Amino acid sequence: MNIIPFPERAQWPALLARPVLEAKDIEGRVQPVLEQVKNEGDAGIKALALKFDKIELTELAFSEKDMAEAGDKLDDALKAAIGVAYENIYKFHKGQLQAPEKVETMPGVTCWRKSVGIEKVGIYIPGGSAPLFSTVLMLGIPAQIAGCKEVVLCTPSDHPAILYAAKLVGVTKAFRIGGAQAIAAMAYGTESVPKVYKIFGPGNQYVTTAKMLISKEGVAIDMPAGPSEVAIFADDTALPCFVAADLLSQAEHGADSQVLLVSTSKKLLGSVNIALAEQLEALPRKELAAQAMANSKAILVETEEEAIEMLNQYAAEHLILSIANAEEVTEKIFNAGSIFLGNYTPESCGDYASGTNHTLPTNGYARAYSGVSVDSFVKKITVQHINEEGIRNIGPTVEAMAAAESLDAHKNAVSIRLKNLL
Ligand SMILES: NC(=O)c1ccc[n+]([C@@H]2O[C@H](COP(=O)([O-])OP(=O)(O)OC[C@H]3O[C@@H](n4cnc5c(N)ncnc54)[C@H](O)[C@@H]3O)[C@@H](O)[C@H]2O)c1
Ligand SMILES: N[C@H](CO)Cc1c[nH]c[nH+]1
Ligand SMILES: [Zn+2]
CATH class of the missing domain: 3.40.50.1980 (Nitrogenase molybdenum iron protein domain)
Structure with missing residues (x-):
């Protein structure tokens, strides 16, 4: 050095x-890939797999049989190691799921937040130069704990350990798609790949740039993990x-x-x-x-x-x-x-295997982003309940503020209740 x-x-x-690489340069290479998948769907993905991965795909999806038989292709020592890693990662992430705490902000006014797993998520598993099956655990376990209903996996690799780990964490559909085209497939949806609400996972500069670009189109991403x-x-x-x-x-x-x-x-x-x-x-x-x-x-x-x-x-x-x-x-x-x-x-x-997540912000993004956790897979919905005592207590405050903003309908929604208290 x-x-x-x-x-x-x-x-x-x-x-x-x-x-x-220069952002403009790499965006210029990735944008056409996104557009090809958006316009041509599965056929576009197959053409891109041939171009970038030199593979001719007939089927994009791994079959139930591929998933079920993957474990038979691994030796017992590796399966035991994956089991230990699974336990440690599960233990560390399980503690991150917070029970809702109800807060009475004033007598009769109660507010809380409930965590809900994002229904449809996509996880990208790198496989260009090494089959990172450990990433399946790092993304699949928090998704499982968060209660995500649909977990779609894309990877350019067909390594059996990726499929074995995918089954372990309850992935619902897995596809042999890599690179920016995988991110596009999960963002836009195609004939075979379901569209998801949030895309997770590390990858090379093409994958990371694709995630950044699709995040401008309304699909959430975890973070830039390049x-x-x-x-x-x-x-x-x-x-x-x-x-x-x-x-x-x-x-x-x-x-x-x-x-x-x-x-x-x-x-x-x-x-x-x-x-x-x-x-x-x-x-x-x-x-x-x-x-x-x-x-x-x-x-x-x-x-x-x-x-x-x-x-x-x-x-x-x-x-x-x-x-x-x-x-x-x-x-x-x-x-x-x-x-x-x-x-x-x-x-x-x-x-x-120690338990912490390895999907982490790179390129200086750690100044503002955290690594993946169970929080990344949940939304927090706020809930409130105000009873009669509560509306008596909070009503005048809201009336005063609404009047000062010249929003009479807002004020009336409170006043009408105060006038009709039993
Ligand atoms: N930050 C993190 O949390 C984290 C975790 C694990 C891995 N990583 C990183 O993930 C990366 C994995 O990279 P990888 O390349 O091995 O696998 P990858 O799966 O990220 O990318 C491979 C895909 O890139 C596409 N591609 C290759 N050359 C291309 C080109 N010229 N134009 C367009 N697309 C092209 C191909 O379609 C290929 O399938 C590494 O950089 C590693 O350091 C980061
Ligand atoms: N070091 C990578 C995160 O930057 C994660 C990883 C997976 N396998 C080996 N390493
Ligand atoms: Zn590493």
Whole structure:
């Protein structure tokens, strides 16, 4: 990694910039894909699968039989691992479902919010360069807990673990469709793919841009969850080989992934570089990881405060704090998708099985967005009930405000009740 010593603050924005394609350029490539699916439906999807995925699809949907038999193609050890991950993710997400709390704002006036699962949701499971069946658990489990009635899955991969996990989380329909065309299919609906109300899931820059574009057309999305990234803040208590392994774990996702290492220790940065060279050589995906590493930076800073300021400015999808006072520093982090503390918390555990969700905002969106949770799959509907005592108490307030806004019909809706109290 290129070590950058003590950069001036003015250099930070350029240093921390992600290696993303120009928005205009990628939108120009994705918009025609969306239009083709909108205009041509299933036939358009098949043509795009041939063009981008080099596959000739006769059927878009996976059959009941495909889903039912997927488990037979997996070994027992993998099924057991998926079972453990399922339990942990379910446990962590179950606690997020809040029971409604009734609040009496004044005597006789009661308000509350009820959570309702979004009826029809679409989940995108990446499968271009690796079949991310773990993402099925990350999206399907909160959908299951939220009580979503229809869960449509699209993925470019036909890996049996994706179908096995889909059955486990109760996916209602699954399709072999990838890329921007999958997002368009779920947004507009086609002869075979049902139209949904909200689309979830990570993906490459085409998938993420498609989600952003369809969100302007009235279909909700979870968030921009594009190419993976990790930032690590490490001091001399960190083990260089652990730090290198964590950096490579996200670099191997793709050439457009980015990893960042920040430290106050020059010695640590040098040792991580040695470990990186050794570990990279042994990776089957070393070409992809090496391309991502070429975009990545190791930054030497003067103080812990400076490191924290830089990390908050970067707003990483994943932030690893491999430092002696990790918990204390966590309190000072206000921009990150998910934080991992200490030497024995590799980010991979969050990717697969510790319980937290791995669908997280990238490209600096962690400044304003949270990762996926049960909340993402529910709407909150407010409910209120006012009794006779309540209308007596609140009525004059509403009458006064409505009169001042010159909205007499609003005022009358209260006055007529006050005059007719039993
Ligand atoms: N942020 C998160 O929460 C998170 C989680 C998991 C994965 N990810 C990211 O998801 C991404 C997965 O990417 P992937 O590519 O492996 O799979 P993908 O499923 O996202 O994309 C593959 C699809 O892209 C389309 N495509 C490929 N080249 C194209 C082109 N030139 N023009 C138009 N469409 C094209 C194809 O149709 C293909 O099916 C990675 O970048 C990974 O880092 C992010
Ligand atoms: N690191 C990815 C989120 O950025 C999630 C993932 C799935 N499988 C492996 N990793
Ligand atoms: Zn990962």
